[in-house]
C-alpha cells in the first residue's frame with residue numbers, strides 16, 4: 001500500500017500506582033528512558049516524538065503535551081501530542097507509525113503518560129464535561145452511568161448474568177499478579193467481584209479498573225534501522241481507527257460498531273481475513289469487565305454474544321486458544337488512561353518476542369492485536385503486531 | 388533501566404495527606420450559545436414538547452433536534468414534535484454522585500436511563516432520569532412518560548422534564 005515497514009524495537013513502562021510521588025514529566029522520563037535503553041538507543045538517535053495523554057482536566061494543566069515534553073525527550077525535536085480519549089494509548093503508536101511509515105523519520109519515540117491523581121478528591125468529577133453541556137450535564141451524569149447503561153443493554157441483549165461478566169475481572173486481576181508494573185493485582189474470586197460495593201447496578205466496584213498514575217513508551221524504527229538494532233523486531237502489520245457519533249444514546253449500546261470498523265481497517269492492512277483463527281493473542285481494552293467481551297466481539301475474535309461463554313470455558317485464559325489480556329489488562333495492571341493502551345501494545349510486543357516472563361503464553365505466538373476505546377463510547381483504535 | 392526495576396512510588400493515604408499540595412479551585416464561567424437546532428429543542432421543552440429533526444434523505448426522525456444530519460451530512464429538512472412518552476432502552480441504579488461521592492443509605496438512588504422516544508425513529512434515545520418507581524421494578528422495555536415542571540417554572544432546559552415515570 002506504499003507504506004514503509006515499521007517495527008517496535010524497545011519498550012518501557014513505569015509501575016502503575018495510586019497517587020504517584022513522581023510528576024507527569026518524571027514518569028514520562030522513566031518510561032522513555034527504559035524504552036530507549038531496551039532498544040539500545042540514545043535520545044539523540046530519536047528523530048521525532050509523539051505523545052499521548054488524556055484530558056487536561058485530570059492534571060489541571062492546559063496544553064499538557066507541552067508540559068510533558070521535557071520528560072518525553074521532546075526538547076527541540078519535532079514533537080506532537082495526540083488525544084482520542086481512552087483510545088489514545090493505541091492511537092499514539094499508530095500516530096508514531098504514520099511518522100515512520102510515511103518516511104518522515106526512521107526512529108520515533110512514542111510516549112503515553114497519565115497522572116489522574118492530581119484531580120481530587122476523585123478524577124471522576126472531571127468527566128462531567130465529557131457529556132453534552134446543554135442536553136446532558138444538567139442531569140449531573142457520571143461516566144459510570146453510561147457504562148452501567150451499556151453493560152445492562154449488553155447483558156439483556158445476549159441473556160448474560162452478572163457472573164458471566166465478572167469472570168473477566170477475575171481472570172485479568174489474577175493475570176496481573178505476574179506483571180511487575182501492576183497496581184491492583186489481586187487473587188480475587190468470582191464472589192469477591194459479585195459482592196463488591198455496588199456503584200451503579202449492574203456495575204460493582206471490582207467490575208471497574210482503578211484510577212492510576214503511570215507512563216509507557218515504545219521506540220519505533222524503519223525496517224533498515226530495526227534490522228540493525230535487533231534480531232527480534234516486532235512489526236506493526238496493520239493499524240485502524242474509527243469514530244462514531246457523540247449522540248451516544250442513539251447507538252446500539254450492545255455492540256461497538258466503531259471498533260469493528262477500526263479492526264477491519266487494521267486486518268485488511270495486515271492481510272488478515274479470519275481474525276478468530278489468525279490472531280493468537282489479544283489485548284482488548286478492559287476498563288470495565290464487560291468491555292473486554294464487547295471488544296472481543298468488535299474485534300471479530302468471536303461471534304456476537306459469544307465472548308462470555310468463551311471466557312467461562314477458559315478459551316481466553318493464558319493457556320486457552322485465544323489468550324486475552326495476559327498482561328492483567330486495565331482491570332489488573334491499572335488504568336492510567338493513555339498509558340494503559342500503550343501497556344497493551346507493549347504486552348503484545350513482549351508476548352511475540354517471548355519475553356513476557358511468567359505471563360508468557362505457550363505456543364510461540366506470531367500475531368497479536370491490541371485495542372483501545374474511549375471518548376463518549378465513540379472511538380476504536382486497533383493495532384496488529386507480527387513477529 | 389528494565390521494566391522490572393523502574394523506580395516509581397505510589398503514596399499511601401498517610402503520606403499523601405502530608406505532601407505539600409497547592410489546591411486550585413478554578414472559577415471559570417462559561418456561557419454556551421445554544422445554537423440553532425438545540426436552541427429550538429430547548430425552546431420546545433419550555434413549551435412542554437420534545438422536538439426532533441427530520442432528515443428526508445435517510446428518512447429518520449432524530450433526537451435531539453439538530454440543524455444537520457450527521458449520517459447524511461446535510462441540513463435537516465424539518466423540526467417536528469414527537470411524543471413525551473417512550474420505552475426504556477437501558478437503565479442503571481446509581482449509588483454514586485457525579486463527583487464519585489456516595490449517596491447516603493436513605494437518599495433515593497439515581498436511576499439514569501436511555502429512553503427511546505415515541506414518534507422518533509427506532510433507536511433514537513435520550514439520556515434522562517426515571518422517578519416515581521421502585522428501582523427493583525424498572526425493566527428494559529418499560530413504557531414511561533415525562534413528568535414536566537409546572538409551565539411557569541420551565542426555563543428551556545433538559546431539567547424542564549423532572550424525570551420519566553411508568554404509565
Ligand SMILES: [Zn+2]
Pocket residue numbers: 442443444445446447456457458459460
Ligand atoms: Zn440523514
